[in-house]
Amino acid sequence: MTARAYTVTFDGVEARLVEVQCAVAAGLPAFSIVGLPDKAVSEARDRLRAALVSMGVALPSKRITVNLSPADLPKEGSHFDLPVALALLAALDVVPRDAAERTVALGELSLDGRLVPVIGALPAAMAAAEADRALLCPQPSGAEAAWVGGTQVLAAPDLAAVVRHFTGQAPLEPAEPGEVTGPAQQRDxxxxxxxxxxxxxxxxxxxxxxxxxxxxxxxxxxxxxxxxxxxxxxxxxxxxxxxxxxxxxxxxxxxxxxxxxxxxxxxxxxxxxxxxxxxxxxxxxxxxxxxxxxxxxxxxxxxxxxxxxxxxxxxxxxxxxxxxxxxxxxxxxxxxxxxxxxxxxxxxxxxxxxxxxxxxxxxxxxxxxxxxxxxxxxxxxxxxxxxxxxxxxxxLPEAGECSASVADRVAAARSRQQERFAGHDAVRVNAEAEGALLKDIATPDAEGRALLTQVAERFGLSARGYHRVLRVARTIADLDGARDVARPHVAEAVSFRLAVGGGDR
Structure with missing residues (x-):
């Protein structure tokens, strides 16, 4: 008897799909997990055995082998508990095999069968959406995963609820996204x-x-x-x-x-x-x-x-x-x-x-x-x-501007940059502009170029420093609402560049 379910392993912020294959065959009773599992993954068999006993389900006296494919990819984390349990239950015909195959699962099992939240539910939901599969996760992780919106997210409180869902006794309701955190009390x-x-x-x-x-x-x-x-x-x-x-x-x-x-x-x-x-x-x-x-x-x-x-x-x-x-x-x-x-x-x-x-x-x-x-x-x-x-x-009494006034100018400058870089996916703000794009947006007028050339020669600006002055001057012009970079913008940018150290070191 063979069945499979799916889960993910994490490579940076990317969640890579892992196929969890479970075979129940005749032979000496054993339970082994292969496919480069770490210690937390290997211990899943003991947590799973205890969780099934709490539900009144006993493992058969057969040889159980779980393979995590691709087998040459290291597997880390306790979130493999739930997909291993799902694949095993499908192999034992407790839950439908086709339903298990259409599901990406992650979650840690406690000894009484409860599902413990794990990290990475959001990237896992992204991987599930790309694979056109539903995501099954612990109940506390459901609100996080539901933000993806491209797949059905099922959040279960325990393993028993998972079984009842797949057998049609008590289907789980799709999880709803969590709250959007509003502006907190910030320092002004x-x-x-x-x-x-x-x-x-x-x-x-x-x-x-x-x-x-x-x-x-x-x-x-x-x-x-x-x-x-x-x-x-x-x-x-x-x-x-x-x-x-x-x-x-x-x-x-x-x-x-x-x-x-x-x-x-x-x-x-x-x-x-x-x-x-x-x-x-x-x-x-x-x-x-x-x-x-x-x-x-x-x-x-x-x-x-x-x-x-x-x-x-x-x-x-x-x-x-x-x-x-x-x-x-x-x-x-x-x-x-x-x-x-x-x-x-x-x-x-x-x-x-x-x-x-x-x-x-x-x-x-x-x-x-x-x-x-x-x-x-x-x-x-x-x-x-x-x-x-x-x-x-x-x-003295407070005389400086409040954060809200400054934030309005910053937002207006960012809006100008957003419009300017609309056709450049890799560039969002002036600090990221370079090459021909930087030359096109930040070349100052004749007086500004003369000043910048004079400063570069006098203080030994590096090529990086020269271009960074141009970027800052472009931002100052955006704050002023100016279309072109002028001498005053270059002068202020240079003054900040030379304020500490007297030039580039």
Whole structure:
């Protein structure tokens, strides 16, 4: 007696279909699972045996073999419990075999037969829709999987409910999508006193998704400014929300199946490892840069991160994706994020204060910021010095714009970019434009070209730096509602490029 069901195994954000074949044959009683299962998959037979006993079903005294095809693909995770159970029940003629073959299943079994939620329900539903099959999953995972909309999602509380559904005794109702998370109480830019230049840089960064570095003494407001970046960013589009949620589904971060339209904001500690930042570990899980996809990655105390960790950011910043390479697999994750970094000017942080600075000024500042390599510093479009705020300014009433006003300008600039790049699927914002497209949209007027040429020669801008200035100038023009890039736009873009370090290193 042979039957089959289907499930998935995960390769990055992609769910690859796996055929679960079950054969029940005469021979010495045994239960084996083959096809490169890991420890969690191999233990499924014990959980399944206990779950069936709780339902009053005893395994026959025969040889049971479960093959996970393709057999040369590693299988990991407890979500194989439910498809193995479904294939076995079909082989025992407890459920119809044709119904089991039309189903992609995933879920972990508890010993009493309850189905435990697992990660990856959203990408699994995408794979089921592409294969034109229904998805069977635990009840808590149904709201998440139902967001795909291209396939029927059946969410069962336990194995007994699965049997009743397939035998027609009590069919399961299709799952409904979870709630869309509305705007939460966010920190407002109106809370920031002073720091007008840093606020302007924050607005430009949000409008064009330009990477930004803030350097200033402790307590000057760098972290406060960065924490308010999400409040001025436009909400995720439906396509972006689905992209981001698929990554968060694999990381187990979706709350009760709800999908958020708010852009992610990740702020790893400076002691984070390379695997935590770029992804990796035993199962090549997504790292912070992928969890920040379509959102913000804030790295405070930037020079304090290990040098090797910082250098791994260089390629993902350029390509918008990261490949976690292992001996047996190469896992690819998207990571189009906005990097906001903050740093003290030196180790003690008081380089500009004669009364508090150490005796090694100014060498201490050069050594400290020198931990950021020239190629990595070259990738920051906006570099801002954040001076301390005076006590008198702190007593003044709120005078700065609120986040809502800035967000309106950012949204208008993003809308102009969306129209501009409508025919370019790989480009969404100005920071992604390159080559002939960048030349076409960001070439300044004659005065702007003359200024940019003069700055490039005087301060030794690299080719990358030259093009990044053009992208920032194009974003500034978008914020102004200007059709063409003019000299003032180039001048402001250059001022942010040269604010820290005096040029490209």
């Amino acid at each position: 830019l109106a809370d920031v006193k002073g720091q007008e230049r840093a606020r302007r840089a924050l607005e430009i960064a949000a409008a064009g998704r330009h990477h930004m570095l803030m350097v200033g003494a402790p307590g000057s407001g760098k972290s406060m400014l960065a924490a308010r970046m999400p409040s001025i960013l436009p909400p995720l589009s439906p396509a972006e929300a689905l992209e981001t949620s698929m990554i968060h589904s694999l990381a187990g971060l979706l709350d009760e199946g709800g999908i958020s339209r708010l852009r992610p904001f990740r702020e790893p500690h400076h002691t984070a490892s390379m695997a935590a930042i770029v992804g990796g570990g035993r199962s090549a899980k997504p790292g912070e840069i992928s969890l920040a996809h379509n959102g913000v990655l804030f790295m405070d105390e930037f020079p304090e991160f290990p040098r090797a960790v910082l250098e791994t950011l260089r390629q993902p910043i350029e390509t918008g994706e990261v490949v976690v390479a292992r001996a047996n697999a190469h896992t690819r994750y998207p990571c189009r994020f906005l990097l906001v970094a903050a740093a003290n000017p030196c180790k003690c942080g008081y380089l500009a204060d004669p009364a508090r600075a150490c005796a090694r000024v100014p060498q201490c500042g050069e050594d400290y910021l020198g931990r950021i390599s020239g190629p990595l510093m070259d990738r920051f479009d906006l570099r801002v010095e954040v001076p301390p705020v005076s006590y008198a300014d702190l007593d």
